[in-house]
Amino acid sequence: MxxxxxHENPLLEISNLSIAFGxxxxxxxxxxxxxxxxxxxxxxxxxxGKSATSxxxxxxxxxxxxxxxxxxxxxxxxxxxxxxQMRRHRGRSIAMIFQEPMTALNPVMRIGNQxxxxxxxxxxxxxxxxxxxxxxxxxxxxxxxNPEQRLNDYPHQFSGGQRQRLLIAMALIHRxxxxxxxxxxxxxxxxxxxxxxxxLKDLRNTHNLAMLFISHDLAVVFQACDQPADHVAVMQHGxxxxxxxxxxxxxxxxxxxTRKLLASVPTMQTNRDQPLAVLS
Ligand SMILES: Nc1ncnc2c1ncn2[C@@H]1O[C@H](COP(=O)(O)OP(=O)(O)OP(=O)(O)O)[C@@H](O)[C@H]1O
Numbered sequence: 459m460x461x462x463x464x465h466e467n468p469l470l471e472i473s474n475l476s477i478a479f480g481x482x483x484x485x486x487x488x489x490x491x492x493x494x495x496x497x498x499x500x501x502x503x504x505x506x507g508k509s510a511t512s513x514x515x516x517x518x519x520x521x522x523x524x525x526x527x528x529x530x531x532x533x534x535x536x537x538x539x540x541x542x543q544m545r546r547h548r549g550r551s552i553a554m555i556f557q558e559p560m561t562a563l564n565p566v567m568r569i570g571n572q573x574x575x576x577x578x579x580x581x582x583x584x585x586x587x588x589x590x591x592x593x594x595x596x597x598x599x600x601x602x603x604n605p606e607q608r609l610n611d612y613p614h615q616f617s618g619g620q621r622q623r624l625l626i627a628m629a630l631i632h633r634x635x636x637x638x639x640x641x642x643x644x645x646x647x648x649x650x651x652x653x654x655x656x657x658l659k660d661l662r663n664t665h666n667l668a669m670l671f672i673s674h675d676l677a678v679v680f681q682a683c684d685q686p687a688d689h690v691a692v693m694q695h696g697x698x699x700x701x702x703x704x705x706x707x708x709x710x711x712x713x714x715x716t717r718k719l720l721a722s723v724p725t726m727q728t729n730r731d732q733p734l735a736v737l738s
Contacts, residue, residue: 467493467494468491468492468493468530469492469493469494469531469532469635469636469668470490470491470492470515470529470530470531470636470670471490471491471528471529471530471531472488472489472490472491472511472515472527472528472529472530473489473528473529473530474487474488474489474526474527474528475487475488475489475511475514475525475526475527475528475529476488476525476526476527477507477510477514477519477523477524477525477696478524479522479523479524480522484507484510484523484696485507485510485511485514485696486507486696486697487527487697488507488511488691488693488697488698489698490691490698490701492636492668492669492670493668493687494635494666494667494668495666495667495668495685495687496668496669496685496687496688496689497659497662497668497669497670497671497682497683497685497688498668498669498670498671498683498688498689498690498691499671499672499673499679499680499682499683499688499689499691499704500512500670500671500672500679500690500691500693501672501673501674501675501676501679501690501691501692501693501719502674502692502693502694503674503694504674506693506694506695506696507693507695507696508640508674508693509640509672511693512554512638512640512670512672514529514537515529515531515536515552515638515670516547516548516552516554516638517536517537517539517541517548518548531547531551531552531636532551532635549576549579549580549629549632549634550580550632551632551634551635551636552634552635552636552638553629553630553632553637553638554629554637554638554639554640555622555625555629555637555638555639555640555642556625556640556641556642557640557641557642557644557645558645562625563613563621563624563625564613565612565613565614566612567612568609568610568611568612569608569609569611569612569613569616569624570590570593570609570610572624572628573593573596573597573624573627573631574589574590574593576628576631576632577589577592577593577631577632580632592631593609593631594606594609596627596630596631597623597624597627599627599630599661600623600624600626600627600630600657600661601623601657602620602623602624602627617650618645618646618647618650619646619650619653619654622642622643622646622650622654623654623657626642626654626657626658626661630661630665633665634667635667635668636667636668636669636670637658637661637662637668637669637670638669638670638672639658639669639670639671639672639682640672641672641673641674642654642658642671643655643673643678644673644674644675644678651678652681655678655681655682658671658682659682659684669682671683675723676690676719676720676722676723677723679704680704680708683704684704686703687703688703688704689701689702689703689704690702690703690704690707692707692713692715692716692719694715699713699715699716700712700713700715700716708720
């Protein structure tokens with residue numbers, strides 16, 4: 459396993475993180491780091507511990523979870539922070555988007571109000587006018603067509619891809635430093651998937667976001683990790699079995715499980731001689 463890479467200034471540094479539910483070890487001794495502007499792809503099949511890891515970052519695991527190790531974010535150990543301070547990070551400096559945009563949006567609330575409310579929770583001092591401007595700015599930023607005309611619409615009036623854009627707008631309105639994207643494109647068809655991936659990468663670049671990109675699909679992870687500094691970590695049964703720059707992992711997978719994941723992606727096999735087609 460290549461863990462020799464050292465980022466200059468990681469924003470997030472997970473060290474020796476272990477998570478157990480009773481006697482069941484869900485995550486075992488994993489260490490990961492992400493610097494601003496970088497994407498870390500976390501890949502593994504269902505049950506490998508990806509979501510438990512991301513929920514541990516936000517301290518959203520149920521009380522039955524036993525968590526050890528350290529999670530340093532911007533120099534603070536999140537696992538040691540008082541809950542009140544943790545609440546200030548959650549959704550603000552650390553934002554998260556999930557797989558199913560429909561369940562994350564309130565179906566009976568107009569989307570303009572939903573995004574405004576997300577902002578008001580942390581910024582009750584802002585005027586209505588400022589909030590409206592910030593909401594519209596965020597919708598422009600995620601390239602939602604005609605945002606002014608759509609503020610009063612309900613979630614069901616948007617397509618799946620547009621709903622994911624709304625959630626990204628909501629996640630970014632607080633100008634977070636770390637974005638956790640947990641299977642953000644899994645529910646979308648391939649064309650829309652590519653558009654959302656491009657949007658996430660553009661936003662990462664514009665805002666110098668650190669991004670934790672979680673997926674069971676190695677092909678999608680490779681598309682998300684498109685920069686030379688981007689790394690991919692492969693999880694199996696709660697352990698990191700391989701962790702390397704995306705390009706190295708694609709060209710020279712070391713662990714049999716990584717090779718198995720690569721082999722199960724048809725385009726990867728046919729494109730092996732042209733990795734740029736996948737990594738661009
Ligand atoms: N609240 C919980 N209580 C008990 N066990 C849990 C809980 N949450 C997760 N686990 C267990 O921890 C392990 C890791 O689950 P996790 O959800 O992190 O996997 P995952 O890789 O994210 O899978 P998926 O892609 O299906 O979400 C699994 O064995 C799961 O059953």
